Amino acid sequence: MINLIIDVSRYLMILLIALYTYLNFRYFSFQDDKRKNSICRRQNILMFLIHLLAYGIIWLETEDERMLVFYGAQVLFFFGYLLLYRLFYRNLSKLLVNNMCMLLSIGFIMLTRLSFDKAVKQFTIVVVAAAVTCIIPFIIDRVWQLSKIPWVYGIGGVILLGIVCVAGTTSYGAQLSIGVAGFSFQPSEFVKISYVFFIATMFYRSVSNRTILLVSGVSALHVLILVLSKDLGSALIFFITYVFMLFIATGKWRYLLGGTAGGILASTLAFQLFSHVKTRVAAWLNPWSDIAGKGYQISQSLFAIGTGGWFGMGLYRGMPRKIPVVEKDFIFSAISEEMGGIFALCVLLICLGCFLQFMMVAGNMQAVFYKLIAFGLGMIYAIQVFLTVGGVTKFIPSTGVTLPLVSYGGSSVLSTFIIFGIIQGLYILKRNEEEEDQYES
Amino acid sequence: MKANANPKANHQILILTYGIVLLFIGLVVYYGYFLQVKSDSVINNSYNARLDSFADRVVRGEIRSSNGQVLARTDVDGEGHETRVYPYDSMFAHAVGYSVNGKTGLEAQSNFYLLTSHVNIMEQVINELSSRKNQGDNVVTTLDVDLQKKAYEALGKRNGAVVVMEPDTGKILAMVSKPDYNPNTILSDWNSLVAEENTSGQLLNRATQGLYPPGSTFKIVTALEYIRENPENYKDYVFDCDGIYENGDYSIKCYHETAHGHQNFTQAFANSCNGAFSNLGLMMDLNGLRNTSQQLLFNTDLSLPFPSNRSSYIMAPGADTWQILQTAIGQGQTQITPLHNAMITAAIANGGTLMKPYLIDHVENAGGDIIKKFVPQAYGNIMTAEESAKMTELMQAVITEGTGSALRTDAYTVAGKTGSAEFDKNKETHAWFVGYAPAEHPKIAVSVIVEEGGSGGKTAAPIARSLFDLYFSR
Numbered sequence: 001m002i003n004l005i006i007d008v009s010r011y012l013m014i015l016l017i018a019l020y021t022y023l024n025f026r027y028f029s030f031q032d033d034k035r036k037n038s039i040c041r042r043q044n045i046l047m048f049l050i051h052l053l054a055y056g057i058i059w060l061e062t063e064d065e066r067m068l069v070f071y072g073a074q075v076l077f078f079f080g081y082l083l084l085y086r087l088f089y090r091n092l093s094k095l096l097v098n099n100m101c102m103l104l105s106i107g108f109i110m111l112t113r114l115s116f117d118k119a120v121k122q123f124t125i126v127v128v129a130a131a132v133t134c135i136i137p138f139i140i141d142r143v144w145q146l147s148k149i150p151w152v153y154g155i156g157g158v159i160l161l162g163i164v165c166v167a168g169t170t171s172y173g174a175q176l177s178i179g180v181a182g183f184s185f186q187p188s189e190f191v192k193i194s195y196v197f198f199i200a201t202m203f204y205r206s207v208s209n210r211t212i213l214l215v216s217g218v219s220a221l222h223v224l225i226l227v228l229s230k231d232l233g234s235a236l237i238f239f240i241t242y243v244f245m246l247f248i249a250t251g252k253w254r255y256l257l258g259g260t261a262g263g264i265l266a267s268t269l270a271f272q273l274f275s276h277v278k279t280r281v282a283a284w285l286n287p288w289s290d291i292a293g294k295g296y297q298i299s300q301s302l303f304a305i306g307t308g309g310w311f312g313m314g315l316y317r318g319m320p321r322k323i324p325v326v327e328k329d330f331i332f333s334a335i336s337e338e339m340g341g342i343f344a345l346c347v348l349l350i351c352l353g354c355f356l357q358f359m360m361v362a363g364n365m366q367a368v369f370y371k372l373i374a375f376g377l378g379m380i381y382a383i384q385v386f387l388t389v390g391g392v393t394k395f396i397p398s399t400g401v402t403l404p405l406v407s408y409g410g411s412s413v414l415s416t417f418i419i420f421g422i423i424q425g426l427y428i429l430k431r432n433e434e435e436e437d438q439y440e441s
Numbered sequence: 442m443k444a445n446a447n448p449k450a451n452h453q454i455l456i457l458t459y460g461i462v463l464l465f466i467g468l469v470v471y472y473g474y475f476l477q478v479k480s481d482s483v484i485n486n487s488y489n490a491r492l493d494s495f496a497d498r499v500v501r502g503e504i505r506s507s508n509g510q511v512l513a514r515t516d517v518d519g520e521g522h523e524t525r526v527y528p529y530d531s532m533f534a535h536a537v538g539y540s541v542n543g544k545t546g547l548e549a550q551s552n553f554y555l556l557t558s559h560v561n562i563m564e565q566v567i568n569e570l571s572s573r574k575n576q577g578d579n580v581v582t583t584l585d586v587d588l589q590k591k592a593y594e595a596l597g598k599r600n601g602a603v604v605v606m607e608p609d610t611g612k613i614l615a616m617v618s619k620p621d622y623n624p625n626t627i628l629s630d631w632n633s634l635v636a637e638e639n640t641s642g643q644l645l646n647r648a649t650q651g652l653y654p655p656g657s658t659f660k661i662v663t664a665l666e667y668i669r670e671n672p673e674n675y676k677d678y679v680f681d682c683d684g685i686y687e688n689g690d691y692s693i694k695c696y697h698e699t700a701h702g703h704q705n706f707t708q709a710f711a712n713s714c715n716g717a718f719s720n721l722g723l724m725m726d727l728n729g730l731r732n733t734s735q736q737l738l739f740n741t742d743l744s745l746p747f748p749s750n751r752s753s754y755i756m757a758p759g760a761d762t763w764q765i766l767q768t769a770i771g772q773g774q775t776q777i778t779p780l781h782n783a784m785i786t787a788a789i790a791n792g793g794t795l796m797k798p799y800l801i802d803h804v805e806n807a808g809g810d811i812i813k814k815f816v817p818q819a820y821g822n823i824m825t826a827e828e829s830a831k832m833t834e835l836m837q838a839v840i841t842e843g844t845g846s847a848l849r850t851d852a853y854t855v856a857g858k859t860g861s862a863e864f865d866k867n868k869e870t871h872a873w874f875v876g877y878a879p880a881e882h883p884k885i886a887v888s889v890i891v892e893e894g895g896s897g898g899k900t901a902a903p904i905a906r907s908l909f910d911l912y913f914s915r
Contacts, residue, residue, distance in 0.1 A: 001569070001570065003498075003569050004566065004569045004570065007569075207447075244457060247453065247457075248447065248450050248453055248454060248457070249447060249450075250447060251447035251448070251449045251450060251453060288486075291486075291488050292488070299486075299488065302475075302480075302483050302484075303483070303484050303486065303488070303489040303491055304491070305475070305476070305480070306475070306476070306479070306480030306481075306483045306484040307480075307484045307489065307491040307492070309476060309480065310476055310477075313491075317494075318491065319490060319491050319494065322490060322491075341472070341473075341476045344472075345469060345472060345473075348465070348468070348469065348472075349469075352462065352465050355458075355461065356458070356462075359454060359455075359458045362454055363451045363454055363455070368447075368450075371450060371454075375454055379457075379461075382461045382465075386461070386464055386465065386468065389468060390468055393468070393471065393472055393475065394475075395467075395468050395471050395472075
């Protein structure tokens with residue numbers, strides 16, 4: 001009987017998330033606020049239903065009362081977050097907040113299934129991050145000084161990355177994190193943001209050749225340190241983001257083409273120079289030839305995705321924990337295995353929806369500084385999603401980055417909250433301006 | 442605020458956004474393709490522990506012959522204990538395999554299908570409510586029980602292997618390897634089967650993995666290369682055989698030192714004259730012979746859905762005379778599997794086009810609805826139609842005037858080649874026969890090897906005869 005309930009819920013969840021995803025894109029086609037608001041309300045209902053069904057299954061499978069308490073705490077959090085955000089900021093983008101909550105809830109579901117302790121830890125971090133980053137839109141609106149301190153961003157970023165490179169702890173062959181007061185802290189997640197701010201503040205001031213040379217130099221330094229730390233995923237994200245931002249700031253195609261050519265050259269060079277790059281590429285080209293060794297992680301991921309198929313095995317019915325670091329870099333495979341390929345694709349499309357919103361904000365901003373920030377952060381987000389999902393599905397070589405808001409990891413969650421908070425701030429800023437214009441005219 | 446230095450910024454942001462959206466669409470399409478098309482072959486892997494957990498909810502399906510006889514089934518007793526039953530005992534041992542202590546044969550190859558259930562939704566609900574397992578899908582093979590039985594009995598107590606194939610589809614109709622084991626009792630026999638002092642290798646599927654010297658069946662390759670080098674006048678070749686061909690310090694003997702006398706090319710092939718073919722080898726472009734061998738899939742992974750060993754052809758240009766003399770007649774270092782020999786034969790029968798050998802015809806659910814159908818696939822052309830016609834002519838002569846006399850009959854025409862492969866001076870030769878029938882419109886191809894069976898014409902050819910007789914009597 002339980003099996004039946006679980007099976008039915010599984011299909012129901014797929015249906016609900018498909019609907020949610022549909023609404024996410026339908027939203028863009030409406031102009032008037034009333035219909036947009038009604039879509040967002042329906043999305044909230046869908047999210048809470050999926051969340052309820054999933055925790056229902058989790059409880060049936062584990063018969064652990066702690067799950068119920070944990071579920072209750074999450075519901076309280078989501079209610080509180082959705083409600084308070086609306087109270088503080090009248091002109092917020094509800095869609096963006098909805099998508100954050102949707103992705104967070106999927107992350108909670110999957111993490112609870114993988115490791116209760118980690119899920120609780122993640123939840124705690126999310127609550128703190130949500131509370132702290134709540135004021136970001138407020139700051140964005142008022143603190144214009146943010147555009148005046150490029151060298152704080154630039155030098156701060158380089159120093160932070162440098163510390164990790166020299167003194168960081170090694171995990172899976174890369175120096176990613178440093179220990180601070182018992183917490184493992186992953187600076188590259190935050191340097192991403194300061195990096196975008198650095199580029200935006202510099203290019204907002206001038207796009208003279210001298211500035212371009214200077215910014216290129218500092219950016220290259222970031223990328224170089226990341227490569228030395230063997231954090232190739234981040235290095236790639238940083239590099240592409242710089243080339244794109246340079247292109248948008250100057251409007252010159254030759255920078256985009258030159259940057260792309262340079263990127264290809266650098267990748268080839270990295271392939272020749274670093275054995276771990278070769279290893280990754282080899283594991284990508286043919287994971288089956290060394291299935292017990294270098295190809296283990298990616299082949300386990302493909303087993304998980306393939307065995308799950310379109311409709312998934314059902315929560316607790318798969319073996320996602322066979323995949324090393326499944327709760328971080330490979331969470332997408334776990335979702336696909338147990339919740340189904342359709343569900344996982346919906347997650348991917350929700351992420352794409354977030355990216356489109358980022359780009360719309362970028363397009364709507366008049367000020368170069370804000371435009372570049374929205375654009376840069378959006379690109380960072382999109383590239384990261386693409387690298388992680390593409391990596392675990394063997395579309396591209398695996399680079400070892402997390403799926404923002406879904407993967408386990410405090411630094412990743414906090415930095416994503418900051419990114420979304422900044423975008424939200426810019427969105428609110430713009431809407432407030434528009435409103436003022438309307439009153440004036 | 443400062444005005445925008447780049448007036449086209451929004452337009453360019455749009456372009457890059459399209460670019461990213463395109464990347465995501467690519468990813469989605471790839472993902473869908475993987476789930477829909479690729480995943481079956483990916484997940485059916487012994488490293489995928491997930492499949493084992495399927496057995497908690499599904500009763501392993503049946504493996505069946507092409508016309509529906511059960512080759513393997515799972516019986517469930519009142520208390521839910523499951524037993525895998527093989528009604529034909531050891532007859533299909535290597536083809537079907539076993540599914541305890543690891544899996545082999547079709548049990549391994551079709552593991553995913555057997556453990557996946559496609560019974561209809563209502564039945565699933567009823568099973569669920571009465572906490573019964575769902576019945577797994579059944580795998581219907583290409584195997585023909587009658588032919589398998591004939592091959593199994595014809596090989597008798599001798600060691601060796603038989604492969605029967607359809608040349609125009611690649612369907613494997615029979616696959617026997619001896620010595621064998623009884624899959625019904627494999628658990629209790631296990632220790633003796635894998636014991637160190639047990640050197641007979643019952644668990645090895647000789648048909649797909651046994652590597653043997655091809656002996657005179659390799660003259661097919663040598664003859665093909667000679668035809669390629671002399672397409673117009675290859676038939677002008679003549680040789681006088683007195684039973685022992687001497688070249689410098691080396692001598693090559695014909696089987697039992699039979700003196701074949703004056704031989705033309707066709708006669709030399711039909712009578713399997715070692716002297717004539719060793720002599721041909723010396724006249725040949727060794728690079729060409731190597732290329733032809735490799736085109737016929739020597740030194741190549743056959744990349745089939747079941748495990749197979751790759752046949753090896755070692756000789757390279759610059760080889761010494763002795764190696765050339767030996768290699769040209771299929772002795773020396775060259776090795777081939779019975780399946781590979783069947784494939785070469787089937788390709789000749791099929792006008793030069795090699796079809797991929799396969800064992801699973803389709804998968805159906807417990808109710809008999811087809812879930813997945815496997816269709817014949819071409820491996821590629823390994824020789825031209827003209828070359829295959831020339832080879833057929835030569836191979837027919839083997840039957841009508843040469844060593845394949847055991848297959849002379851009015852009922853059908855046969856093209857083939859015998860072989861008696863020496864592997865140990867003090868032991869009898871391995872007896873080979875490869876061939877197909879009818880020669881004009883081939884329907885089946887066989888490859889037979891009897892270890893230490895002596896003469897291919899006397900030991901292996903009669904086995905092929907009995908298979909053809911059975912096939913054409915139906």
